[in-house]
Amino acid sequence: MALIVQKYGGTSVGSVERIQTVAKKIKAFKDSGNQLVVSVSAMSGETNRMAALARVIQDTPSLREMDVLLTTGEQVTISLLSMALQQLGCDAISYTGSQVRITTDSEHGKARIKSIDDHRIRDSLDEGKVVVVAGFQGTDEEGNITTLGRGGSDTTAVALAAALGADECQIYTDVEGVYTTDPRIEPNARKMNTVSYEEMLEMASLGSKVLQIRSVEFASKYKVPLRVLSSLVDNPVGTLITSEENIMEQALISGIAHNKDEAKLSLIGVPDEPGIAFKILKPISVANIEVDMIVQSVSAREGLTNFAFTVHRNDFVGASNILDHLRKELGAMAVQSDDKVVKVSLVGIGMRSHAGIAAKMFEVLHGENINIQMISTSEIKISVVIDEKYLELAVRSLHSAFELDKE
């Protein structure tokens, strides 16, 4: 008898009919001899509807009260899903985050899970019940209601699986699994059967939208086998995200990620002296702007350097204004900024042991006449910033050159 934690997102439970469909799937799993804990999101649209109400009432809604408001969404879903299961003759019980003591820190709106008390869940499982737990929510040490932020239901599911030592955590979504790249860009993209935590983490942070980074981090930390699969097809296989050592045959490159939300800013001709990076990035950080890639390069004129970095496009205007100030202050020559850039990344554990991946990547892009504006590498990924008009071309030519369409 396996213990499985399943997570169904807002679209999967978006109506009474869909809740009934999910209940049938859960019952089938239960009937084939598994113990089941199910974590669910709010019905799709509910969270936005409530957030809109709040904004009518308060200019900047209180984060604490927003969490009190939003967590009602999952509470509605857990009760309705439990009823749907009972209607099918499948004994079920619902728990809010507070009831199973999903304890978090006090960062309303983006809290982090600190612990879960598993005894009520285990008792209910022992009684033969399907346990339905509200995702996305917890309470802090003082009992205040908190939410985990975007993708929080995935994190709840993984945390439950970790706390219970579940055999697998299954994240049901509207895609069939993790692909070698975005199938909307490259029709030959191939669904992977397995991928390592590390690769999945890189892909998530590089723009793959399948899973939120924090749920993958959690799974990796507690070695929870994590499966992404479709709630729209029967008997889905999905993609298993697991430890490197469990993956028999490791591909050189696992996938190609891309991120369209990039903007690039450069300060040209700043004095090349100690502390210059700090002087530039400090005011950016104070403005709460997150910096992604950073490149410092030699300027054409001696004693000067060029300093470039990327930010999210939403922060483009804010960062540009700061750089205009800094140009005068630091006596730099010019500010160059460009919000029409994208980031394309190769990810693969195989890179560790194989030299020449970067060279081959640059060669492929050069072959297509794509200019590389910035480069950043880590142990298992290479990212380049390029003009956004080359995005599709770059992804497709790399996908083909590294033979990702082949098993």
Added chain:
Amino acid sequence: MALIVQKYGGTSVGSVERIQTVAKKIKAFKDSGNQLVVSVSAMSGETNRMAALARVIQDTPSLREMDVLLTTGEQVTISLLSMALQQLGCDAISYTGSQVRITTDSEHGKARIKSIDDHRIRDSLDEGKVVVVAGFQGTDEEGNITTLGRGGSDTTAVALAAALGADECQIYTDVEGVYTTDPRIEPNARKMNTVSYEEMLEMASLGSKVLQIRSVEFASKYKVPLRVLSSLVDNPVGTLITSEENIMEQALISGIAHNKDEAKLSLIGVPDEPGIAFKILKPISVANIEVDMIVQSVSAREGLTNFAFTVHRNDFVGASNILDHLRKELGAMAVQSDDKVVKVSLVGIGMRSHAGIAAKMFEVLHGENINIQMISTSEIKISVVIDEKYLELAVRSLHSAFELDKE
């Protein structure tokens, strides 16, 4: 500085605009130097909307899961009201029933409050905050979410006032207070300034819809001064429900209550032997039908008796079927049933010390040619069952005869 507990019902918080209006009232109270704890219901319509969803999913919705579902209604209101108060610059904090440990028994859907932990509320009051508490809800000893049943938000408010030793508990509603009788029937009905707990209890149980019995019981038990007042007018006075000894001048009769939901059933000519009442009422009680008035009278034939009782009209058919069975089993002569009856009751503490009230009541009804079908009396009330067509006539003539329109 007075500590006031206020309760606003579903209509008062039925929209964003109304929540904002309530927030303004609360702020004005706060600004005039009071400490405030506010208990609220779900926005009007929400509870019914959710209950309807549940019934689509489960033929007979699980009582436990129904409570999980319905309590989200008040949770939405407490967060929105707290935000509205904060928007007005009035510091406020929300608490669910679970967060202030409103502990109840485990009777889902009609739980009773056992205790309230007041320390979080006191701490927040000490910090100068308005405390907004979800009405209608609690958790049992095991942490399961419970609801208090109809009128539960009133009970929450009174229980909070009792736990905190509040100076007054104010129930805001859509009427201006407690009237000597239903103003829709008798335009001369007068709003009372004060009424005793005991009288209010009788009136509530006899059909007055202003307050639920349990909240009055609670107020009486813990001597909480309870005020019913309108949320629709400015500076309302309302009606104060308090201990008998606090009421300076006690009227002979306080009010006239009526109940239209009555039905009367009689078993004619049953053997007059010990245990006959038990034999008749046992199967009625097993069928979960509540019996109100009971009258056993002598039959025209020796050794026989007539047994009559009233039930809620919803139970009329069920009770009639049982009596048909009993007629054969007990060898009774006939079953008489009538669902076109009403109950009219005089209530007043003055009755205790004044004889002749009943006689005067019967005289008044006789003067109008109204036949009395059943009579039931207690220390402070007299109820009669009459044909429903005489309801208005009976109420008006009694109201006038006992001079209830005069201070």
